Amino acid sequence: MIQKLIQKIQETKAPICVGLDPMLNYIPEQILTRSYKELGETLEGAADAVWNFNKEIIDHTWDLIPAVKPQIAMYEQFGIEGLKIYEKTVRYCQEKGLVVIGDAKRGDIGSTSAAYAVAHLGKVQVGGNVFRAFDTDFVTVNPYLGTDGVKPFVDVCKKEDKGIFVLVKTSNPSSGEFQDRQIDGKPLYEHVADKVVEWGSDCKDGRYSNVGAVVGATYPEMSAALRRQMPDTYFLVPGYGAQGGTAKDLKACFNEDGLGAVVNSSRGIIAAYRQEKYARFGAEHFAEASRQAVIDMVTDINSVL
């Protein structure tokens, strides 16, 4: 699966993914009004608005980008109705040929991680039939429980040609609280990185492994060290734009061949119309603002590669 992502990145010349993390307050009034009018100020109404918002953004950006990263929490907050829209969004993006990275940060003891791996990447057997639930191409995984909590995901990656990105060094302000603590002369996140390399070593798909790493854009020196430590691991890089990471900060996440990282932007793309820079589009043309923001992000990142 990582090969498919790389191929799409090379075709689009865009090492980015769009974070489909819709908050209701990002959604323009005209979309909310339409959904509420039809379905009421209900969970169904909110979910419908999220769907219409997503669809318009996907329709205006899909030809420029290799991948999207829907954040499942933003759908889960609307319960079942929200999760239906998560699934619908995943399916729609895949129909458009996009690689879908489900940002779910799941992780548990072995048998439970196996169920999550089935839910998000694999298939479930019901009597004589087989079904797929959310069926994203990649999913993000939390490593706190160690190997037996990650291995079931890796097993499914092998069987189904799917991928995962394991949290190594996250982009948030307090990520250092535990991740940066020194253990035997190096920070915890580098120990996690060692394990990510080990977990991915027999899960290669070309040069790179289907077991990737989440490495935040907001700590460029750490990214540089991790890039050296794990040259054949693809990085999913959150934190560009709204969280403060700049293109210069990102350079360290890439290898010399210009590959090795896919940079996410969520708010910066999907709520672009609310930025002064894109205000000329207006709320009515929010998806065109998103398209312009994608073009600008790609130009910005390619300028340092």
Add this chain to the structure above:
Amino acid sequence: MIQKLIQKIQETKAPICVGLDPMLNYIPEQILTRSYKELGETLEGAADAVWNFNKEIIDHTWDLIPAVKPQIAMYEQFGIEGLKIYEKTVRYCQEKGLVVIGDAKRGDIGSTSAAYAVAHLGKVQVGGNVFRAFDTDFVTVNPYLGTDGVKPFVDVCKKEDKGIFVLVKTSNPSSGEFQDRQIDGKPLYEHVADKVVEWGSDCKDGRYSNVGAVVGATYPEMSAALRRQMPDTYFLVPGYGAQGGTAKDLKACFNEDGLGAVVNSSRGIIAAYRQEKYARFGAEHFAEASRQAVIDMVTDINSVL
């Protein structure tokens, strides 16, 4: 909320919760057959079987126990249909007066954790209306992202009188891989424990905090040290029974007043009829086997308190 859990524990004299983690292969043939006949060998059929299985177990155990802990992964694997049954199970248990601990192990950057907190503990605003999605009483939380990933859950706990259990030392075999690594003279999980105490310090509900800790039954010496380190933190203790933890191992998780821990058993209760010990009940009376397994577990644990 922790007071409600303690009160229920004192009423039932049972410091336990039943893990509602249904795997299809735990479910007796007669239930599967009935659901498949009605709804086909489909996700709906599987979900219906899970519901009928859960309902019978709840109906046969609710009067003996204070709480249940449904593991959301086991429902998520059946997609939307499974998650509907997760929600239905949560509601049914709450109607029976049970405290519901959603075992979801969520955790992300701040804004995303806020959405998870809304999804599982809080409420979401849609226009002029307010809705609750999964609305469990407690939820489990992963601490790898540090304070800003946990704080949004704590905020909702304060506002809504709910609770969380943060992963400190998990019960699985490779939990030590990262959690046991020494940092400044003590293991990572003790550093996490320090933070759990800090996060819970202004979230007290009586002696104990609404911010609890997950501490596995399978590492009794570590539990004993953690008990001393965080005397006013309630422990959710997985690993009893099927995972190998014994009542003797558990003693260290409790305070001298017999409080301070709620011990989970999943397979050992819900699939009790498959054990030789309870074979006399037969698959037909699987829920009576579960009832007897609850009685035996409570007797076993109380024998060491």
